[in-house]
Amino acid sequence: MIKATEIVHFPAPPAPYYLECGYTVYTPGHEHPNRRNMGKFDLIMMKSGTLFIGEEDREWALTAGQSLLLLPNRYHYAVRPCEDETVFYWVHFYSLCAWAEFPADQQLAPVPQSEEHYRTFLTSPYYIQLPKMWDMPYPERTHQLIEKLLQLPGIRQSSAYWTQQQTFEELLRMMDLRQLEQYVSPVVAVAEKTEAFIKNNYRAELTSEDLSAALHYHYNYITRCMKQVYGMTPNDYLQHYRLEQAKLLLLKTEWPIAEIAKYVGFKNAPYFSSRFTLKNGCSPQQFRKQYSHAPNRSKS
Incomplete structure (x- = not known):
């Protein structure tokens, strides 16, 4: 073959x-x-x-x-x-x-x-x-x-x-x-399992020991697999996913910023705001406002 x-x-x-x-x-x-x-x-x-x-x-x-x-x-x-x-x-x-x-x-x-x-x-x-x-x-x-x-x-x-x-x-x-199982490389398999574990547990305080225990691989190997497949370390991917979930909550709810930060796994609201701003070019408040303000209607 x-x-x-x-x-x-x-x-x-x-x-x-x-x-x-x-x-x-x-x-x-x-x-x-x-x-x-x-x-x-x-x-x-x-x-x-x-x-x-x-x-x-x-x-x-x-x-x-x-x-x-x-x-x-x-x-x-x-x-x-x-x-x-x-x-x-x-x-x-x-x-x-x-x-x-x-x-x-x-x-x-x-x-x-x-x-x-x-x-x-x-x-x-x-x-x-x-x-x-x-x-x-x-x-x-x-x-x-x-x-x-x-x-x-x-x-x-x-x-x-x-x-x-x-x-x-x-x-x-x-x-x-x-x-096809016979063609999937171990690197891809580990990275995909890591991604799934992060998505299912992103609200918790995940550590390198948690990932190693859950996936039965050394954390350094998990990191190499994630960087090769997704271009990010597990911590980078975790933060990326938390911030994307925060964007959804900013659009779908009226929750306070601090509550959203806590819900998606950030202990510190100011730190959440700084990471969100760095990633998206605007603060959480500005992100929410740009989608919540109704357009001005001039009266004729």
């Missing part, structure tokens, strides 16, 4: 979205067209035969059950014609967010844009990890999803649109390496 050697990382939301798909049959002597800078991703999923294809300085001989993700800003070309009947499915999709390709042995892409992503999309990013080329673990189920997509152009667009996107997202989920 061929494991992925490169992985393409997509921060979401928003998730990549579906454009179109197709079913291609090449008889012996036919070959894949040469294309440059398509501007969209081209996911090839093999059903039978052998497809000889290249991207820049890489070349592959794809066989049944394998997939290849061609990138939108690269040169794709036929290495040589097919030697026997070759059948494959293809899906074109697009991503609004900045994607990146990394070697598979680099456990996870760096996350320097996590805060910027949060400001833009109001949530922390989840990194979808799609293999560049691999042996698909569930090729038959993958082919069934593409067949479903192929049948949708014949129905009303108002129905087809939602079914297309839902079916495509199911395809992404099946190919997301983070959903």
